[in-house]
Amino acid sequence: GEDVEQSLFLSVREGDSSVINCTYTDSSSTYLYWYKQEPGAGLQLLTYIFSNMDMKQDQRLTVLLNKKDKHLSLRIADTQTGDSAIYFCADRGSTLGRLYFGRGTQLTVWP
Amino acid sequence: EPEVTQTPSHQVTQMGQEVILRCVPISNHLYFYWYRQILGQKVEFLVSFYNNEISEKSEIFDDQFSVERPDGSNFTLKIRSTKLEDSAMYFCASSDITGTNTGELFFGEGSRLTVL
Numbered sequence: 604g605e606d607v608e609q610s611l612f613l614s615v616r617e618g619d620s621s622v623i624n625c626t627y628t629d630s631s632s633t634y635l636y637w638y639k640q641e642p643g644a645g646l647q648l649l650t651y652i653f654s655n656m657d658m659k660q661d662q663r664l665t666v667l668l669n670k671k672d673k674h675l676s677l678r679i680a681d682t683q684t685g686d687s688a689i690y691f692c693a694d695r696g697s698t699l700g701r702l703y704f705g706r707g708t709q710l711t712v713w714p
Numbered sequence: 715e716p717e718v719t720q721t722p723s724h725q726v727t728q729m730g731q732e733v734i735l736r737c738v739p740i741s742n743h744l745y746f747y748w749y750r751q752i753l754g755q756k757v758e759f760l761v762s763f764y765n766n767e768i769s770e771k772s773e774i775f776d777d778q779f780s781v782e783r784p785d786g787s788n789f790t791l792k793i794r795s796t797k798l799e800d801s802a803m804y805f806c807a808s809s810d811i812t813g814t815n816t817g818e819l820f821f822g823e824g825s826r827l828t829v830l
Contacts, residue, residue, distance in 0.1 A: 607756070634816060634817050636817050638821075643823060644823055645718065645805060645807075645820075645821035645822045645823045645824060646757070646805065646807075646819075646821040647821070648817070648818045648819070651816060651817055651818070691757065693757075693817070695817050696759075698762065698769070698770045699745075699762075700745055700747055700762045700769075700770075700809060700817075700819065701759050701762060701770055701772075702749075702757075702759065702817060702819070703756075703759070704749075704756050704757035704758070705756060706754070706755065706756050707757075
């Protein structure tokens with residue numbers, strides 16, 4: 604089945620950029636996602652990218668997609684302490700609404 | 715802002731007992747889901763539900779699991795006879811038709827199930 608992998612931890616200093624990386628295996632993926640989970644909260648969709656795009660920018664967030672290498676990244680510019688959370692990479696399977704998630708990357712931002 | 719709510723937030727049960735996890739999806743959403751995350755592992759799809767029937771279920775969703783929409787607002791997950799390996803955080807999610815296509819699922823905060 605579909606496999607999504609991401610590193611588990613990332614620490615950055617406030618004001619620096621954060622880059623969270625993800626790899627996936629399904630070459631027929633149409634949408635790829637970044638979800639965010641803050642402590643005690645559910646998963647919240649941050650952004651998504653359609654597979655025919657290489658890049659998507661939304662304010663401080665930049666998503667890069669390398670379809671050849673099946674690599675997705677999320678860059679957060681000017682990272683703030685409020686960005687500390689778990690970030691999940693996800694891939695949509697063939698069925699609408701069925702997502703394949705990675706384990707999540709715990710982002711810690713130091714003041 | 716509308717949100718998905720789940721109860722209980724944490725349930726401790728003995729192995730072999732039945733458990734019902736409850737969810738109230740966003741009111742105008744028509745697609746409902748259960749996902750789970752075993753500690754340290756990936757968030758895994760369990761089941762999707764639309765028009766009062768299961769749309770898809772994963773290999774995890776065996777005969778011990780069932781889902782129901784008993785009224786116009788609740789969506790429940792029942793585990794008939796819990797096993798130790800059912801200990802996990804269970805997430806309910808809902809979406810409208812657009813969200814189902816784009817992957818914008820609205821998740822609840824999760825129900826942590828501990829099986830002793």
